[in-house]
Structure formats: structure tokens, C-alpha cells
Amino acid sequence: MPGLASETIGIWVAAGSRDESAETAGSTHFLEHMLFKGTGSRDAKTIAAAFDRTGGDSNAITAKELTCYYSRCLVTDLPNITGLLVDMVSNSQLDVEEFERERGVIIEELAMSADDPGDVLFDDFDSLVFGSHSLARPVGATKDQIRVLGHHTVIDHYQSTYIPPRLVIAAAGGATHEEVLAMVDDALAEAGLGSRADVWSGAGNGVHGAGPVGTGDSNGGAASVAKGSHLAGAARVRPDFQAGVSHTVKDIEQLGILLGCEGLPEGDDDRFIYSVMLTMLGGGMSSRLFQSVREERGLAYAVNCVASQFTDTGTFGIYAGCTAENAQAVVDLAVSEWDRLAQETPSQFELDEIVSQLSGSMVLGLESSAARMNRLARSEIFGLPLESPMDLIERVRSVTAEDVSEMAGRLLSRPKALALVGPAAEVELP
CATH class of the missing domain: 3.30.830.10 (Metalloenzyme, LuxS/M16 peptidase-like)
Structure with a gap:
């Protein structure tokens, strides 16, 4: 987008609350919170300060089939933000003490949603029409499910879903395509994953040591991941609509x-x-x-x-x-x-x-x-x-x-x- 001084970049995971079981419900949304709590080289305050310093918009979203970590920043801040996002997604510590503190925060968030009639209405509609299917559950699960969700369960979810080919990096704004690719290369190397070529070929450490990572780009595809194949690992069963x-x-x-x-x-x-x-x-x-x-x-x-x-x-x-x-x-x-x-x-x-x-x-x-x-x-x-x-x-x-x-x-x-x-x-x- 020539002429823009800003860029929006996001790391997407082709996994959402639909990909949970009744026992793991809430893991996707819980993990979205936890990735802001620290990596091997950045603690939670450092991550928060790095995002705030840009003066832009940074956040994450969890949906029923997707999760995204994104930031809108000046093009001049894009190298640092790219490195930060890659580090968060690939090297989160998922500290158990942070996990227990965040449990209370998520329960408060769910309580706030329960007080919003609009949120309740749309959750009720999905529950009605999708019955026992995983699409019927609220994205964040219920307060009772969060109270009993285990730390190890969220770690298992992280290790099984934040892996290729589910990962896509997408960016749009004032930076050129070549500049974004170079920044991704640098971020992967900084995160200990090797170069982009190494990671795609499986020669690098990979995310959680698990093979190549797909990097979506402005030209519409990843080097070694076929377009549309990012959901291939998702064992999804089509629901029947319930009247x-x-x-x-x-x-x-x-x-x-x-x-x-x-x-x-x-x-x-x-x-x-x-x-x-x-x-x-x-x-x-x-x-x-x-x-x-x-x-x-x-x-x-x-x-x-x-x-x-x-x-x-x-x-x-x-x-x-x-x-x-x-x-x-x-x-x-x-x-x-x-x-x-x-x-x-x-x-x-x-x-x-x-x-x-x-x-x-x-x-x-x-x-x-x-x-x-x-x-x-x-x-x-x-x-x-x-x-x-x-x-x-x-x-x-x-x-x-x-x-x-x-x-x-x-x-x-x-x-x-x-x-x-x-x-x-x-x-x-x-």
C-alpha cells in the first residue's frame, strides 16, 4: 500500500475453539492471554512496553476457527514488532504462576460477557443450533470450565496447534514485500528458529522443534505450504443444524x-x-x-x-x-x-x-x-x-x-x- 507510513502485521493460527474437546475447552482463548506473559528473552512488562511504545494498536483475537496476534505500527517500528510477535508465538514460557493469575482475569472477562445481553444472545443461538458440536460452545468456554482447566492442557494445546502448516504471517501497509520478508527472516533467526529457508525446509529448529513454518505474504502464498492446506491437520466434523x-x-x-x-x-x-x-x-x-x-x-x-x-x-x-x-x-x-x-x-x-x-x-x-x-x-x-x-x-x-x-x-x-x-x-x- 504505497504512501502509508504504517503497517499491520499479524501471526495467524488456523486453530480456534472449534478444535477443542469438552475437556480442553477454553484452551485456545487462555493461550491467547498467556502469550503476552513472557518468553525466554522478554517478560510480560517488556512485551507490553514494546507494544505501547509504538503508539499503534496491538492485540489478539480468538475465534471459533482462528487465532491472531497482530499489531499496527509505523513502518519504522515494524522490525521490532515482527521480532516481538514471532518470539511470543514460538517461545512463550507459559509460566504456571502467570497461568494461575490469568485464570482469574479470564473468569472476570467471562463474567463481563455474561452481563452483555448481546453476547449472551449470540452464544445462546450457537448453542441452540449446533447442539453437542464444538461450534456450540462459547469461544472462551464457561467460568466452570476455566476454573478446572489444567496448565498442562494448555501447554499440550500450544504444542499441538502452534505448528506448521497452521501458522501464517500476513502483513499490509507501507513496507515493501521484500522488506517484510527480510524482517521475518531476522525475526525467525532471533527467535532461534533459523532462517526462513531453513525453517521451511525443516533444517531449522522449527516452532517447538516441529518442522517447517508457513509464512503467508503479500504475493498470496507460502514457499512450501500449499495455499489452503493450513487447516489440513484439523479433524473437523460438519455439524447438523438444530431447529x-x-x-x-x-x-x-x-x-x-x-x-x-x-x-x-x-x-x-x-x-x-x-x-x-x-x-x-x-x-x-x-x-x-x-x-x-x-x-x-x-x-x-x-x-x-x-x-x-x-x-x-x-x-x-x-x-x-x-x-x-x-x-x-x-x-x-x-x-x-x-x-x-x-x-x-x-x-x-x-x-x-x-x-x-x-x-x-x-x-x-x-x-x-x-x-x-x-x-x-x-x-x-x-x-x-x-x-x-x-x-x-x-x-x-x-x-x-x-x-x-x-x-x-x-x-x-x-x-x-x-x-x-x-x-x-x-x-x-x-
């Missing part, structure tokens, strides 16, 4: 509603049709749901479509927050608008408006180095083509009004689930 209704009663003012069905998996061939349909139905202030539920009838403040996508499945949902008295009307109206989109082909004018909205958001989003870094990594991990912004726009423009109606009907015909969080209310699936 039904769940209600967590909370003494709050609004009732959170999430109505949905099985959606599309990551990289599905119809993902551009899916995006257009999501946006048309509930993707902004001009969307059908927003206009019908909020503007015309005043039944809710917030109403929109949501989607999650995984390697082999996904969920589609309609979210709304309203009073308990309005809940059934909101659910009925949401299904009615969904059905109308399935039954009546939208006008070319409406389709053109949505295509314009999506095209603009795509291009604007790609002006962010963090978004570019994220896109590079996900393309590498999931084996998706890395298309140019103009190619993406053309894919969106190729969607027809008939495609949108067909997609809405396809989803509408699937079994549905309804999750509710808030005051007691009688709400049924239409």
Missing part, C-alpha cells in the same frame, strides 16, 4: 431476538449473491427490515441481518432488539419481509442501489491496512482466491435480481431457530 427456540430470561428492558437458519460456509460459490441478499434484507438504513420494522412501524430501534461463516457451515440470522410486547410482531414481520423477498423478484433499481452500496463498502474497507492484512490471511488459510477490488465489484455486479430471490427462498425453506434474551415473553416461530 428450535431458546429463551434466557434476564431482568432487562429489551428483549434480544435472533431468528435464523443454516447459512453458507466460508468461500461458498454463491457468497456474492448471499452478500447482496443480506444487504437488501437487513444491511443498512434503507434495507427492507429497517424500513419496515423501524421506520414504518416503530417496533424496534435496531434490526439487521447477521451471518457467520465457517469452513463447512454457517448461520444466517435476523437480529432485533425490542420490548417484550413487540417481540412477536417483530418476528412475524421479519419472516414476512424475508418471504416477500423470496416470492417477489426485486426491481433492477433496488438491486443497483445495493450493488452500489456493497461496491463502495468493499473499496473503502480495503483502504485499511488491517482489513488488507485480514483478507490476505483468510485467503491463505481458507484457500480462497485473492481477487482485486475491481474483480470483487464485478462479482457483485454479476448478481441478478432472480439470484437474490432464489437465495432468500433457499434459506427460508430451511429449518429455523429462534434465540431470545431478556424479559419473559410469549414468542413463537411463525
Whole structure:
């Protein structure tokens, strides 16, 4: 991204909470915390000070299929930050005393999430639709699971998942491709892993002494790791979608509603049709749901479509927050608008408006180095083509009004689930 003085770099691990068992639940998120607690050459305070010194944004995220450690910094700080991230990921000490202190911090974090009705709603929906599958569990597990999670369990998780070919380094910003590769070389050597060529060939020490590490780059691939092969070691079983209704009663003012069905998996061939349909139905202030539920009838403040996508499945949902008295009307109206989109082909004018909205958001989003870094990594991990912004726009423009109606009907015909969080209310699936 010529002209930028900053760079966003991330080390991604193709492993998340989905890759845990009931006994190891919480290990992925716990490990994300622990990697900031010290390596053989840096203690926790040194790591924190090194990130703060850049004046940028540094953090980590744990998801159901991915973990990422990232930093946005000045290009001049990138060599130090690259070395720091590689050291954290490859040489974490996982000290037992730090582990016990962090256990309390994570329990507090989970307690904070439990106080957020939105977090509870989305966790409840996943629990409802995925049943006994590992995707049903919250990313951070439960407080009871964290209280009994063993130190050795997290170490085992670290040694079994933070290994090639699950690891990808992605970067976007003002540094050149060659500069980033040189920085990665230096960071690997500093961390005691050998040169990039040594590590890829298996001649170096490797991460935890376990073979080559894949380094994703701005040219879209790793030297010895086939694109999309990073999930090859993940023993993942596709879940069956479970229909039904769940209600967590909370003494709050609004009732959170999430109505949905099985959606599309990551990289599905119809993902551009899916995006257009999501946006048309509930993707902004001009969307059908927003206009019908909020503007015309005043039944809710917030109403929109949501989607999650995984390697082999996904969920589609309609979210709304309203009073308990309005809940059934909101659910009925949401299904009615969904059905109308399935039954009546939208006008070319409406389709053109949505295509314009999506095209603009795509291009604007790609002006962010963090978004570019994220896109590079996900393309590498999931084996998706890395298309140019103009190619993406053309894919969106190729969607027809008939495609949108067909997609809405396809989803509408699937079994549905309804999750509710808030005051007691009688709400049924239409």
C-alpha cells in the first residue's frame, strides 16, 4: 500500500475453539492471554512496553476457527514488532504462576460477557443450533470450565496447534514485500528458529522443534505450504443444524431476538449473491427490515441481518432488539419481509442501489491496512482466491435480481431457530 507510513502485521493460527474437546475447552482463548506473559528473552512488562511504545494498536483475537496476534505500527517500528510477535508465538514460557493469575482475569472477562445481553444472545443461538458440536460452545468456554482447566492442557494445546502448516504471517501497509520478508527472516533467526529457508525446509529448529513454518505474504502464498492446506491437520466434523427456540430470561428492558437458519460456509460459490441478499434484507438504513420494522412501524430501534461463516457451515440470522410486547410482531414481520423477498423478484433499481452500496463498502474497507492484512490471511488459510477490488465489484455486479430471490427462498425453506434474551415473553416461530 504505497504512501502509508504504517503497517499491520499479524501471526495467524488456523486453530480456534472449534478444535477443542469438552475437556480442553477454553484452551485456545487462555493461550491467547498467556502469550503476552513472557518468553525466554522478554517478560510480560517488556512485551507490553514494546507494544505501547509504538503508539499503534496491538492485540489478539480468538475465534471459533482462528487465532491472531497482530499489531499496527509505523513502518519504522515494524522490525521490532515482527521480532516481538514471532518470539511470543514460538517461545512463550507459559509460566504456571502467570497461568494461575490469568485464570482469574479470564473468569472476570467471562463474567463481563455474561452481563452483555448481546453476547449472551449470540452464544445462546450457537448453542441452540449446533447442539453437542464444538461450534456450540462459547469461544472462551464457561467460568466452570476455566476454573478446572489444567496448565498442562494448555501447554499440550500450544504444542499441538502452534505448528506448521497452521501458522501464517500476513502483513499490509507501507513496507515493501521484500522488506517484510527480510524482517521475518531476522525475526525467525532471533527467535532461534533459523532462517526462513531453513525453517521451511525443516533444517531449522522449527516452532517447538516441529518442522517447517508457513509464512503467508503479500504475493498470496507460502514457499512450501500449499495455499489452503493450513487447516489440513484439523479433524473437523460438519455439524447438523438444530431447529428450535431458546429463551434466557434476564431482568432487562429489551428483549434480544435472533431468528435464523443454516447459512453458507466460508468461500461458498454463491457468497456474492448471499452478500447482496443480506444487504437488501437487513444491511443498512434503507434495507427492507429497517424500513419496515423501524421506520414504518416503530417496533424496534435496531434490526439487521447477521451471518457467520465457517469452513463447512454457517448461520444466517435476523437480529432485533425490542420490548417484550413487540417481540412477536417483530418476528412475524421479519419472516414476512424475508418471504416477500423470496416470492417477489426485486426491481433492477433496488438491486443497483445495493450493488452500489456493497461496491463502495468493499473499496473503502480495503483502504485499511488491517482489513488488507485480514483478507490476505483468510485467503491463505481458507484457500480462497485473492481477487482485486475491481474483480470483487464485478462479482457483485454479476448478481441478478432472480439470484437474490432464489437465495432468500433457499434459506427460508430451511429449518429455523429462534434465540431470545431478556424479559419473559410469549414468542413463537411463525
